[in-house]
Amino acid sequence: MENSLLLFLLWPFVTGLLLFLFPKKIPLLAQYSSLVFQIVWVLLFVWAIGPIWEELSVAGDGGGPRAFPVYFSWDWIPFLKSRFSLGLDGLNIPLLGLNVLLSLCLGFFSLNKKNLGPGYLGLFSILNGASVGSLLAADAFVFYCFWEFMLIPMYLLIGGWGSKNRVYASLKFFAFTMAGSLFMLAAILALAFQFDVASLGWHDLVATNFEFQGWGSVQGLLFLGFMLAFVVKIPVWPFHTWLPDAHTEAPTGASVILAGVLLKLGVYGIARWCLPLFPEASAAAAPTLMALGCVGIVMGAFAAWFQTDIKKMIAYSSVSHLGFMVLGLFALGVEALQGAFFQNIAHGLSTGALFLIFGIIYERTHSREISKYGGFAQEHAWLATSFILASMASIGLPGLPGFVGEFLILAGSFKTFPVYSLVALSGVLLGAIYMLGMLRRFAYGPVSELVKSHPVRVTWNEWASLVPLLLFMIYLGFGSQAILSKVEPAATQVLTYFR
Amino acid sequence: MELFSGLSVTQFHVGIGVLLFCIGVSGFLIRRSGLIALMCLELMLNGVNLCLVSFSNLHRNPEGASLVLFIVLVAAAEAAVALGLFVAIFRKVGTVSLDDLRSLKG
């Protein structure tokens, strides 16, 4: 168990470094090896998670909640009171699964692409390692290290393999997220040196009671420090403007991982660190953050409505959807929290699929302008159908996973904060407006010059990257309980700190 | 020797060291040639060395003297590297005048 988990974590780092050594001249060699590494990684995931998958849905003693049914710890940096601790529970396992799935899909996607050589694949693998590491971390400093380390490969991926405006976008991404996480570092260092905590491990931190009397007090400041890192990453309005640029310029694979994993880490971070560690501060900040979530839902949708660039539109739709998750997190009810986590997965799948499909098309047409497209359904019916399916999942059509997430979030927050829930409801309508408006111009109507002159033949490996996502999407639409039941004990655990 | 009769041995040595250092500094500041700047650097180091040795002698503490050994070593290495660099620079740019080597300008 211990070894399998450690191996699962280290594998992408090791293989990533290994991939750097591959010859640049033969990208195929690196691509296929990378695919093999990914497949092995999936197996490692199954090996590590398999034994505890069933017992995840089991509640703790006496029907109560429980934290980290699996927990390991090694000595690391004593003077920082930090131990190298990893933990597994219902909160992170679904996201780990999403991460593994997406990277496997991208492993297929990268095959036979001339420009994606060993450098790209290696960075990718390392990025995976970092994101998995921050998901697994059960120690604040370990979490911070992985969290921060994610930026480097992402920065290089956007800056190195992005499109025209990539330098600006990658710098903006880096500066934004870096600025946010510096506050988290300050908070963590304060925790280590200023307070009488036993260690920076999650268990010790939640056991410590930080005094809360207004935002100038200890808990208030610590909460703000952690929160700043997360709100930038999610991103919560008004910290979102890096996202459209980063998404637009990033290469397809980076877009998928950005939408599918990195943004999710913000949500995860709040649920893992902010809520249990600083319950009073979280409760005090909840109305403000929910309001920001609502503003994000509406403003994101508004912005998405009038985008002329498809990737930018999808990026703004992410801003809107992540507003829902913020709403769900801070409604502080188990339904809404579950909804936020389910929406995490659902949004990762649907937006990941959207970026992937559009990436396949973009590779042929090299245009992101919606106005240049038209009649794509006639050009490639299957791909258009997949695109429509993913869009429908994204706007929360019942029967697809987005609905379950949004429904739980809205219904859950309606119990505690009905006004916010009603404002957020407008996102459901606006989502339909911008998504269908885009679909209408993109997929329907007469065939445009651009589409006519760039025939799209989808290769087998591109299908292989897309189909698992779509299948999972359809499965989770009705099989939602499979994930919800696993998350429930962990979600209840988070909320115990609010009683 | 009349001139220095009022001074102790240490004062004398330290004075020489400071003088060497000052010569080095002013040389470094005034001369344009990179090679002379390098020699001035050596002068400064030796001034420091002299001070170290004499203080070490004064305090009967061998640490200062042993530090000098390190400095000599590093200075030698530094001189070797710097000379090599200057040769390379000269080949590339055609000059070792410090006024012309301003690619670090912000």
Place this chain on the structure above:
Amino acid sequence: MKSEALRWIVFFPLIGAALNGLLIRSKNPYLSGAIGTLAAFASFFTSLIIFSQNGFSTHITDFLFTWFSTGNIKVDFALEVTAVTSVMLLVITGIGGLIHTYAVSYMSHDESPWRFFAYLNLFLAAMLTLVLSQNLVGVFLGWEGVGLCSYLLIGYWYKENKNTEAGMKAFVTNRIGDLGFLVALFIAIRDFGTLNISEILAFVSGPQAAALGSTSLLIFAAGIFWASTGKSAQIPLYVWLPDAMAGPTPVSALIHAATMVTSGVFVSLRLWPIFEGQAQLLEVILVIGLSTAWLAALIALTQRDIKKVLAYSTVSQLGFMFAALGIGAPVAAFFHVVTHACFKALLFLGAGSVIHGMHEKQDLLEMGGLQKKMPLTHGTFLVGTLAIIGFPLTSGFFSKDLILEKAFVKSPVVYFLLLGAALLTAFYMLRAYSLAFWGKPRTKEAEHAHESHWLMTVPLGILALLSVVVGFFEVPDILGGIHKFTEWVNLSWIGWTPQLGGGTAEAHHLSHLAEWLLVLFTTGGSLGIAYLSWKKFGQIQAKSAVESNPGFFTRLSENKFYVDEIYGILFLKPLAFVARTGSKIVDHSLINGALHGIKDSLNLSGNVLALFHTGGVQTYTWYLVFVAALSICVAIFSGWGVL
């Protein structure tokens, strides 16, 4: 009672959709059509078998799996049949099957019939889920599912922007309504603690509901009603339905006349015990139903497109149904749903047959004299027309009479208003009928029109038969008094006894004489108006005869009272403006502006500092020396006690 067979009612069309849409994808219309039609009829016969084994109105349930469950939200995927449901099931699968059959021939020249039948079957599955689901989230699944299929089918010929725009309009307008449904769901979760319909109804009649206060019940019912105005095309959200005629005609018949648009009535009916207690809401429903019936009928008076006439007629008839709900006569409303499903499907299919015969021409003024060219279509269309205007002993006669009678009991004013709408119906229907089938052919297409394939005329015949027969399930006392339908429907709500509009034994009962007078007055009026209309439009020979110089009202009606334009100015444009400028100003100018401000100020300070950074190693040494000298001075002076 449990029955696993129930799920197959939903599964058959789903399998059909999967076969057509994913696996076979045959361009042969007969193969695709056969799969689709068989799936529809399989559901129909499954329903019949279930009812024959278990009795028509027993309560049957079927649990499939838990969809999602957390906290106190528990949503099962479970099906349930009550009496209302069983009637609706037969309507959907039966009429649906006939329309599928018809569509085989209608779509035989289409380039992708598999797609059409896949969508159509998917629609059936969604509609059946809506009808069968045991809890409201399942209903919502079907509710949105039919919306999706409606969207896909309206925009079926997606090469034309007009069609996909109409599809999008339908979807978005329906979504506006759906927000109400979601609010109702949230209220149910928060206040009733359950989403199961039977449990909600039990809760409402229980003691906790009284403690809860009436507000949540009111909001709940209002939310459902708001959603119904979307799906069932009532004011203010009816605007999508006329545009939805962009879809193929079988779609208009199935989705936009017979089944989907009545789902608002259906859901209100399933939750009737809640609605019944909300007197103010019922008043609102009545007003909205009445005004919709009138507005749509007025617009239908001048429409030239045969499908548009029928579309507005549908809106108007749906207004009748909601008016009946508002009066407090759910059974009458539901009876009208059933009869309307038969005759409106018939009329639409008839119109489709005409359009087919006319080579895709839909303008009434270009038709004329079709009764000789298309005798079967003509005959069945006539039956449909008679049924909708309430010709004695047709189904429309019984259902409309039931509503009017209840309206009269409620208040004569309501009766007269409804009667007015009914008279308008008679006028515009006869106008459409006469323009199409009487007079002389006015274009080349009309002269060369041909009768349709038997696959199209047989369903027409069956529907014509149904349009007559179905009415006899509920016959007023004066004509023999059959109340089978009322008896069935009243069994729908377990543990609830009808108070207002259910049974025959009511507090306000009309005397037989009054009833006779009412029936004669209503029918006489309708037939009189119908005759006038036929006289006026039956003899038109040339296209120009109608086109001369429209008056103010005619122009208003032809332009649909400019409702779309008014909505555009009032809602759409302001919203778009706010969205566009708002997002631009906030994102671009404020946030990005502020960030770039920070970046620029950093740049500027960097540039200033860079002036000191000459790159000359000697400059740096000067700094060093200067600072070292300064430090030494500081040290010395502080030693002297100066500093």
